[in-house]
Amino acid sequence: MEEDNAMYEKILIDIKNLIYCDPNLKDFCIVPINENKNKSPVLYEEHNLGLELWCVKYVYSYLYKELFKVRQRLTKNRLIHQKIEEVDKYLISALLIHPDVSTFWNMRRELVEYGIINLDIELLLTKLVLSNKSKSNEAFAYRKWVVTKLLKAIPKQDIGSTLALLNREFIVTEMAAQKSPNNYHSWNHRMWSLEAALTKHDFADTISYLNLLFEQLDFSIRWIQSHISEHTGFHYRQYLLKCVLNSDCLGSERTIKSRHLLEAFIHIKACDDETFIHQLLGKCNSPMHCSKVNFIILLLEDLFYFMEKLNELFPGHEAIWYHRRFIIFHILKIAHEYHNIGWFRNVNINDLMLNSNDNITNIDYDLLCDGNNIQNYQNMNWTPSSLPICTKYFLSSNLNIFKKIVPPNVMPHKNNWRGGTKNGCSVFCVLIKIIILFNVE
Amino acid sequence: MVKLYCMSVFYKGPSSATCLKAAYDLQSFNFFQRGSIQEFMAFVSKTITERTTTASRQSVKQGEYMCHIYVRGDNLTAVLISDEDYPPRVSHTLITKVLDEFSQIIPASSWSTISESDVHFPQINTYLAKYQNPQEADAMTKIQTDLDETKIILHNTIEAVLERGEKLDDLVAKSEGLSIQSKAFYKTARKTNSCCNFS
Known part of the structure; x- marks a missing residue:
């Protein structure tokens, strides 16, 4: 003994x-x-x-x-x-x-x-x-406690030390996420660290915060490419995209690059953000907040560029379609806000019935999709009279824009029906339908 | 995860298969377990080769792993072990490519006699590294679409590939290629995977 x-x-x-x-x-x-x-x-x-x-x-x-x-x-x-x-x-x-x-x-x-x-x-x-x-909740809780202590010791103007600390958390959370699939504990810790740093220094409006977000967005797309079926990676990306909204900072070279990339896809020629938004969503009296311009450019870049690429390489992965749903929802939401049209969640359809004098009921919904796909859309039972009034107004005034936002190549195209994509694709259609009809996320 | 772990070239003889060359990428595994994992991948590759008929392609799914195999008409075989997310079409393209190149460099007459250490074919490592990113690799081989995906036989477990009456546990116990430590590793892994664990 x-x-x-x-x-x-x-x-x-x-x-x-x-x-x-x-x-x-x-x-x-x-x-x-x-x-x-x-x-x-x-x-x-x-x-x-x-x-x-x-x-x-x-x-x-x-x-x-x-x-x-x-x-x-x-x-x-x-x-x-x-x-x-x-x-x-x-x-x-x-x-x-x-x-x-x-x-x-x-x-x-x-x-x-x-x-x-x-x-x-x-x-x-x-x-x-x-x-x-790698999924030990207690270990993450303890680490949070330690990091909070370390953050407290850093002087308020010393952003460099905080970024160094943040970097260390990034490395550890990446390691933990790598070790077990869908490790939400780890991604939560990562988001928590980002937020803790932001509350500490309150630097949302500086270019260094925006650059930090861009760096993380680049990281996340690399991560997604190698972990295509993990929704955690997409969720983190969505969190980062929403963080862009916090930052009241003019877009940097990065967003200009993305804008140029987009111009090729949606055939819009614009020399600056303002004309870009005007061409995309139409003119409006109040200019769009620059954080939202950045947001919308990043969303469109995801939709047209990254998701297309991923879908081609990994057909049939549902997580990609869920990300598309997120993008479309937020683009529509921002477009509503931009035109100052109410954006309700969970609206009661009956309250929003159009009366017969309203000529918006004559919208040709087939315009929404290109000729090949009308069949699919007819199967979806479009009932114009049951559309919420706000969305109808939005659609009627922005039909062309809507067509751009939901372009034919995102619509269920024949090529996308191969293999397992069929499921993801039809889920996506249903989701668009739900978004438009009910305004729910 | 989208990852390739192991790629090996075999010669399938009348009674057993011999390994001609193998490459591994086991960085994502724990340092002390890499040795056992490598032995296991070699063991699985050999076992599957011996149970695949000549001139056929198979894909075997086992847990989160995929094992792709192609035995050519001349019995030269390549086995690729990847993660389940790795696009199977790219895997099979890679297999074809590696086999073509292998048979150009090493003459067919020597396949049945040559030993692994005498085979000089470093390209296999380059391919394994390059194809880790299917996106880049795919761009280069896009033209190669002659692969008939419908001809690939798909199995959902390793057990489905084994012959009647054979059990994986018995094969592991009998295998000479596995060290005692690897056999212990296999038993532990079996035990931990046998019920839900939240680790």
């Missing part, structure tokens, strides 16, 4: 020393080796840390007992210094093996509060935990 305990202590010390000595540790995992070959079960190679499976059971039950012996005294801060360092050692291994015990994380919080351990070690430890269990 005594001998065993000495062995466990040795294992725990080894792990602690490695973590304290190598700040570049990349990865932790429990290696499935079932037999004791009479050598140390702690593996360490090229900045990777591993623990052999056979010892986990014994080590964990040992440190579990030891930790709960001191739990009460630690809370009251009645431990001698040496003992506290031992607790640190036990906690490191306990959390690496089993990160879902909140008590252990709380004990670590206490150690931080007493000033025993330094926050950099905590960042490293949570990273290692996440490299093994």
Whole structure:
């Protein structure tokens, strides 16, 4: 028994020393080796840390007992210094093996509060935990707590340090998202970090925030290309796109580039944002807010360029069509706001019935799609009289624009019916229908 | 994920298949498990090759992995293990391309006798790296549309490829190509995947 305990202590010390000595540790995992070959079960190679499976059971039950012996005294801060360092050692291994015990994380919080351990070690430890269990909610919660502490220490004018901190979070969340598919915990943490940085410095209106968003948008499209069926990646992109709306900053070279790209697709020639919007949505008395101009350009770029490309390469992936739905919804919403037409969600159709004198009922809905696809649209039971009045008005005054927004190549075209796309495509049609008829997201 | 893990060229002899060349990209796996995973991919590739009839194409889906195989009329075979999201059409194009190039460089007469270490065919690594991004790779090979996708036989598990009465567990236990550590790894992986786990 005594001998065993000495062995466990040795294992725990080894792990602690490695973590304290190598700040570049990349990865932790429990290696499935079932037999004791009479050598140390702690593996360490090229900045990777591993623990052999056979010892986990014994080590964990040992440190579990030891930790709960001191739990009460630690809370009251009645431990001698040496003992506290031992607790640190036990906690490191306990959390690496089993990160879902909140008590252990709380004990670590206490150690931080007493000033025993330094926050950099905590960042490293949570990273290692996440490299093994990438969906551990407790680990993310703890990391948030640590990052909040670090953010507090940064002076308000020092945006550079915050960006460096943010970058570190980006790296960790990307790693965690890479490890398990649809890891919403990780993406939430990423969004939270972005928001925390924004609240801290309140720099939404500066070009550096916009550039940060553009960088992230570029990252997200790269991510989506290699994780095509994960909606998390698309969700993050949608979040970023909406963030553009927060920023009251004139578009940079990036949006000008996107605009030029778009001009080729929708045959609009415009020298600046204003004429571009006029040509796209028609003239209006009040100019459009520049954040919305950026937003709409980015949405259209996604719709015409990226989604087309992705759909061609990966036919039949539903996530792409859901992203299209998001884009169309927001374009329509912005167009409504631009023309100052009410945009209701969940409107009651009966309240908005048109009366017979209204000539808008004569809209030729077949104009909405090109000749080949009329059949599909007739199947959708268009009933003009049941359209909400606002949308009717919008359609009648902007029919051409609507045709541009929902261009023939996005409409269910024959080529898009191959393979599994059929589903995604029909879902998409139904969704457009719902958006137009009911104004729901 | 859209990813290629392993590509190997085999010669399918009358009784068993011999590996002529293999390339791996296992960066996304844990460092200490890469060795076992590599052994497993080699094992699966060999097993499937031996169970595919000459002059046919197959695609086998196993969990989140896809395994594409093409045994040519002259028994030269290529196996590609990818993620389930990787476009299958690009996978099969790559297989055809690699086999064509392989048979140009290594003479057919030596296939049945040559050993893996004597085969000099570094292009296989280049291809594996280049095709990680199907978008770029596809642009180059777009003209090659002679692939008849309807002729590819699709299986939903590895078990479906095995012969009657064969079990994967038994094959793993009997295999000489797998180390003790890899067999333990297989057992653990089986256990963790056998019920819902939230890790």
